[in-house]
Amino acid sequence: MALATPSAVVPVLILKEGTQRTVGYEALRSNIAAARAIAETVKSSLGPRGMDKMLIDSIGDITITNDGATILKEIEVQHPAAKLLVQISKTLDDEVGDGTTSSVVIAGELLKGGEALIEKNIHPTVIASGYRKALAKAKELLEKYAIKVDTNNDDLLKKVCLTAIHGKAVGAVRDYLADICVKAVKKVAEERDGKVYVDLDRIQIVKKQGGSLYDTKLVEGIIIDKEVVHPGMPKRVNNARIVLLDTPLEIEKPEIDAEIRITDPTQIRAFLGEEEKILKNMIDKIRSPEINANVVICQKGIDDIAQHYLAKYGILAVRRVKKSDMEKLALATGAKIVTNIEDLSPSDVGEAALVEERKVGEDKMVFVEGCKNPKAVSILIRGGLERLVDEAERSLIDGLSVVSDVLEYPYVCVGGGAIEMEIAKDLSEYAKKIGGREQLAIESYINALEVIPRVIAENAGADPIDALAELRAFHAKETGKYYGIDGLTGKPANLFELGVLEPASVKLQVLTAATEAATTILRIDEVVAASKISKEAPPKPKEGEKEESSSE
DSSP, rough: OOOSSSSSSOOEEEEOOOOOEEHHHHHHHHHHHHHHHHHHHTTTTTTOOOOOEEEEOTOOOOEEEEEEHHHHHHSOEEEEEHHHHHHHHHHHHHSSOOOOHHHHHHHHHHHHHHHHHHHHOOOOHHHHHHHHHHHHHHHHHHHHEEEEOOOOOOOHHHHHHHHHTSSSTTTHHHHHHHHHHHEEEEEEEEEETTEOOOGGGGGEEEEEBBGGGGGGGEEEOOOOESOOOOTTSSSEEEEEEEEEEESSSSSSOOSOOOOOOOOOOHHHHHHHHHHHHHHHHHHHHHTTTOOSSEEEEEEEEOHOOOOOHHHHOOOEEEEOOOOHHHHHHHHHHHEEEEGGGGGGGGGEEEEEEEEEEETTTTEEEEEOOOOSOSSSSSEEEEEEEEEHHHHHHHHHHHHHHHHHHHHSEEEEEETTTTTHHHHHHHHHHHHHHHHHHHHHHHHHHHHHHTTHHHHHHHTTSSHHHHHHHHHHHHHTSSSGTTEEETTTTEEEHHHHHHTOOOEEEHHHHHHHHHHHHHHHTTTOEEEEEEOOOOOOOOOOOOOHHHHHHOOO
């Protein structure tokens, strides 16, 4: 880019050669088009009748899903504005675990409305300001219309979970999976200072192809994807007393190179005998009357001699277990991870009703089950098809996330676009009070909220215009606030009675994320793209070299 100075017309180079610069409406139009393309991609996957996407990566791996977060994660987006939308949806998924499709669809609609207003010469800053005012009012209305729930009501939690996993590939077993989700989350939920906290990392998910989805089960304990180290050890231990070790049952090599000079063969025997004695002392400590452990789970290695003694005394042992699994085992069994066997005390020992090695599919796994008060649990997912097992995992993660959201913030909203329509109705009154150009922005925000019921009706095969007109008529009455689009028929229905419920915290995050994404993109009026680094061309060969290579 060159600029002329007042004194003399001399070009002043500001940007590096090859840099691309897009300014004004052209930059804005390009950004909005890219973001709307992303919204259009996921729009058809919204609702229980949403379609699936087949995603093929660069090495040919196939993913079949209608989960918005997975679609956005798997597609390789190039445009920076589209990347921004993908990042916001990823943050939303990490935060509340659901609502990514809705947030992207609403953001796309907000940008569409914003573009129409810009064409009417309304400044992007005014539009952004109107959108923010609409968001603040929408949050206020959402909290007003949210329904407080009793978190001890498992049936209600199950309804929230069913809403999240409805329309996934695992639809046939959704009731069964929803039961598992509710039980798992309630097991790991903790109450601190009157507030409930749920750490979903405490729920271990293990996938094994084979069997059917009905073979998926909740284990009140932990599954270790390892086998028992020695064939002579018991494969099943009842009333297990468990020791968790973060230290090897081996003779550690010295940190520095050492040389031992042996002059007599008996010294070798004494040397090896001492090694054996050290290992036996370790095992004796584990099986001593005050510890009395019959299961040893080790994060590091177990020496062959140590294995022999453990097998001899009937102790089941597993080695090289992942650190994350060790932490979950400590939470499930009540054991403490010990880093020095000499410090092992009775209070470090954990308990479980059963520890057993089982064959699952082609692999052997160790199940630690029947823990008294487990603060970590496992879900074993089975399925006849690898793609189905992966989709079941995604569905379970969505279900676990929404149940934990309700436990942490015990308010729900009616789904199917019911809450969006009720907020839109009140926002139209609010827009009249604001007046001016910002009123147009708030009206654009109302249209964006109405996109959710419209798309659900469209994906169900109904006429979206007729469905939306009927829905507006219901919401005009005081008794119609729970009416939304039934995703199976595409017609308006009382979705509270049908049990279509969503966490209020998810709706709050969806509106916030969509508005932030749209206002960020609308405020960009210039895009400066640096030139791509080009590899230097290899030096040209000399004439002699050229002739030589051609003769070869």
